[in-house]
Amino acid sequence: MKYADVVIVGGGPAGLAAAVRLYDMGIRDILILEREHSLGGILRQCIHDGFGLTRFGVSLSGPEYASRFIGEVEKRQIPYITDTTVIEITRDKLVTAAGEAGLLQVQAKAVILTMGCRERTRGALAIPGTRPAGVMTAGVAQAYINLQNRMIGKEVVILGSGDIGMIMARRLTLEGAHVIAVFEVMPVASGLPRNIEQCLNDYGIPLYLSHTVTDIKGTDRLESVTISQVDDHMQPIPGTEKEYACDTLILSVGLIPENELTLGAGASLDDHTKGALVDEFYQSDIPGIFAAGNVLHVHDLVDFVSMEAEALAEGAAAYVREGSLPECLVSVTAGDNVGHALPQKVSGERDFLLSLRPRRPMQDVRLKVSQGENIILERKMKKVLPAEMIQLKIRKEKLSREGSITVSISQ
Amino acid sequence: MQREFTCIVCPNGCRITADYEKKEDGSLIIRSVEGQTCRRGEEYVRQELTDPRRTIASSAAVKGGEMPLCSVRLTAPVPKKEIFRVMEAIREITMEAPVEEGTVILSNVLGYDADLIATRTVHKA
Ligand SMILES: Cc1cc2nc3c(=O)[nH]c(=O)nc-3n(C[C@H](O)[C@H](O)[C@H](O)COP(=O)(O)OP(=O)(O)OC[C@H]3O[C@@H](n4cnc5c(N)ncnc54)[C@H](O)[C@@H]3O)c2cc1C
Numbered sequence: 343m344k345y346a347d348v349v350i351v352g353g354g355p356a357g358l359a360a361a362v363r364l365y366d367m368g369i370r371d372i373l374i375l376e377r378e379h380s381l382g383g384i385l386r387q388c389i390h391d392g393f394g395l396t397r398f399g400v401s402l403s404g405p406e407y408a409s410r411f412i413g414e415v416e417k418r419q420i421p422y423i424t425d426t427t428v429i430e431i432t433r434d435k436l437v438t439a440a441g442e443a444g445l446l447q448v449q450a451k452a453v454i455l456t457m458g459c460r461e462r463t464r465g466a467l468a469i470p471g472t473r474p475a476g477v478m479t480a481g482v483a484q485a486y487i488n489l490q491n492r493m494i495g496k497e498v499v500i501l502g503s504g505d506i507g508m509i510m511a512r513r514l515t516l517e518g519a520h521v522i523a524v525f526e527v528m529p530v531a532s533g534l535p536r537n538i539e540q541c542l543n544d545y546g547i548p549l550y551l552s553h554t555v556t557d558i559k560g561t562d563r564l565e566s567v568t569i570s571q572v573d574d575h576m577q578p579i580p581g582t583e584k585e586y587a588c589d590t591l592i593l594s595v596g597l598i599p600e601n602e603l604t605l606g607a608g609a610s611l612d613d614h615t616k617g618a619l620v621d622e623f624y625q626s627d628i629p630g631i632f633a634a635g636n637v638l639h640v641h642d643l644v645d646f647v648s649m650e651a652e653a654l655a656e657g658a659a660a661y662v663r664e665g666s667l668p669e670c671l672v673s674v675t676a677g678d679n680v681g682h683a684l685p686q687k688v689s690g691e692r693d694f695l696l697s698l699r700p701r702r703p704m705q706d707v708r709l710k711v712s713q714g715e716n717i718i719l720e721r722k723m724k725k726v727l728p729a730e731m732i733q734l735k736i737r738k739e740k741l742s743r744e745g746s747i748t749v750s751i752s753q
Numbered sequence: 754m755q756r757e758f759t760c761i762v763c764p765n766g767c768r769i770t771a772d773y774e775k776k777e778d779g780s781l782i783i784r785s786v787e788g789q790t791c792r793r794g795e796e797y798v799r800q801e802l803t804d805p806r807r808t809i810a811s812s813a814a815v816k817g818g819e820m821p822l823c824s825v826r827l828t829a830p831v832p833k834k835e836i837f838r839v840m841e842a843i844r845e846i847t848m849e850a851p852v853e854e855g856t857v858i859l860s861n862v863l864g865y866d867a868d869l870i871a872t873r874t875v876h877k878a
Contacts, residue, residue, distance in 0.1 A: 389824035389872065390810045395763050403810055403826050405873040409854055488812060491821040516811060516840050535766035539759040544807065544833065643764055724790075730764070 354383020356635025357456035363655035374422035382408035471558030495590030507594020621670035623657025677750030806830035818850030
C-alpha cells in the first residue's frame with residue numbers, strides 16, 4: 343500500500359487546478375489518478391474556442407486551456423498515473439484503483455473528487471422505438487469526430503438544446519453533414535444564447551422549442567425520427583407528429599455529475615445539484631473528502647471550474663495540516679426561483695463564494711441573499727437564465743453564526 | 754432600421770438592439786446601440802453590420818501520429834462568408850507527426866490577417 347497526503351481522483355481541469363494550488367501552498371505529497379490515457383478531461387475533445395476568456399483574457403480551444411494546466415503540473419513534477427480508474431474510496435480515505443499494473447491502493451489524508459460528469463443517455467429519457475445504430479450523445483459524437491476522425495452521419499437531428507449539442511450542430515455542418523434541426527422539449531433553450539447565435543443561426547439551423555422525439559425507426563441504421571409538439575406539461579400533443587428522414591440522432595439532454603464513488607464513500611448528495619453536499623471549504627459531509635468542478639455541480643464555463651478547484655485546495659491544505667476544518671453549521675438554501683445554491687453549509691465566519699442557478703429565465707429581477715431578517719446582499723439584474731450560473735462573493739462582515747441563509751430571486 | 758443582436762464575444766451573450774440606417778452609397782449610420790454591458794458589445798454590433806466575422810476551429814489530418822488528426826484554430830476572425838472556403842483549405846492539409854501545439858500551419862489564410870495554428874501536440878506514433 344502507498345500513502346499520500348492528498349489523492350486527486352480525475353485529471354481534468356478541476357483536478358489539475360487543485361493539484362497546482364496545493365503544491366504552491368506547500369502540500370507536495372500529491373497523487374493524481376486519471377482513467378484516460380492522458381490528462382485534460384473532457385477539454386481534450388472540445389476543440390472549439392471560447393475557453394479561458396475570464397482567466398487568461400484570450401479565447402482558447404479546450405486542448406490549449408488544458409495544456410496550460412498540464413504544463414503547470416509537469417513543471418512542478420506533481421505525480422500522476424493515467425490509464426487508472428478509481429473503483430472505491432472508503433470513509434477512511436483508502437483509495438483503490440484499477441490500472442494496467444493491477445490494483446493500486448493508496449491511503450490518503452484527504453481525497454479530492456474531480457471526476458466530472460457524464461451525459462444523460464437515451465435510457466434516462468425513455469424514448470420509444472427501435473434501437474438502431476446512429477443514436478448517440480453529443481459528447482460521444484464529439485469524441486468520434488474530434489479524437490478519432492470518424493464522421494458519424496449525413497442527415498442529422500439533434501434532440502436537446504444543451505451547449506454541447508449546439509456546438510456539435512456547427513461542427514457537423516462544417517464537416518459537410520446536414521443538420522435538419524434542434525428540438526428542445528422545454529419552452530426555453532438550455533444552452534447559452536451566444537451558442538444559439540454562433541452555432542445555429544449562423545448556419546441557418548432551426549431550433550424548435552416545446553418539441554420532442556416520440557418515435558425512432560430503423561432496423562440496422564436509424565432511418566427516421568418522429569417529432570411531436572408538447573403541451574405545458576411536456577406531454578406530446580396528438581396530431582402534431584412529423585417524421586424526419588435521418589441517419590443520425592444526437593442527444594444533448596443534460597449532464598449528470600458522476601458520483602458513484604462519492605456515494606460509496608458515504609457522502610450525502612444534494613437532490614438538485616446531484617453532487618456532494620459541501621461546506622464553504624468544498625468539503626463533503628465526510629471530513630477530508632472534498633469535491634469541485636462538474637462532479638460537484640454542472641458548470642458551463644471551465645474558468646469557474648478552475649477557480650472553484652483552487653478555492654477547494656486552500657481548504658484541503660488546511661485540513662491536511664490541521665487534521666480538521668472549522669465547523670460549518672449555517673445552512674444555505676435555495677429560495678424562490680432558485681434551482682440550487684452552493685455551498686450548502688457555511689461557518690458564518692469567513693467570506694465565501696455563492697454559486698446558484700435560477701430556475702427559469704426572468705427579466706428585471708432582484709436577487710436577494712438573506713439570513714433571517716438580515717439582508718446580506720441584494721442585487722438588481724437585467725436578466726437571469728438557467729443556462730448561466732451566477733456567482734456572488736459573500737462577505738463575512740454581513741454574516742452571523744445563527745440562522746440559515748436563503749437565496750431568492752423575485753421580479 | 755432596428756435589428757436585434759446576441760453578442761457572441763463572451764458567455765454573457767447580451768441582447769443588443771441597434772438602430773441604424775444604410776445610405777445608398779453603402780455607408781452606415783448607427784443611431785443607437787443599446788443593451789450591451791461592455792464596450793465590446795458595441796464594437797461587435799458595428800462589425801456585424803459592416804463585415805461580420807467568425808473564428809473557426811476544426812482539425813487537420815496528421816500522418817504517423819499517435820492520433821489521426823490535430824485540432825486547429827484561426828488566430829483571428831475572418832469574414833463569415835469565407836468559413837466554408839477556410840474549411841476547404843483545412844481539409845487539404847496533411848501534416849507529419851510530431852506536431853507541436855502553437856505551430857503555424859497556414860499563415861494569412863486566404864490572404865486574411867489570420868493564421869491557422871495547431872491547438873495540441875501530436876507525438877509520433
Ligand atoms: C462536451 C463539452 C463541451 C463543453 N464546452 C465548453 C465551452 O465551450 N466553454 C467552457 O468554458 N466550458 C465548456 N464545457 C465545460 C467544461 O469543459 C467543464 O466544465 C470542465 O471540463 C469540467 O472539468 P472537470 O475537471 O470538473 O471535469 P472533466 O473535464 O470531465 O474531468 C474529469 C476527469 O476525471 C476522470 N475520471 C472520472 N472518473 C474517474 C475515476 N473513477 N477514476 C479516475 N479518473 C476518473 C475523467 O476521465 C476526466 O479526465 C464543456 C463541457 C463538455 C462536457
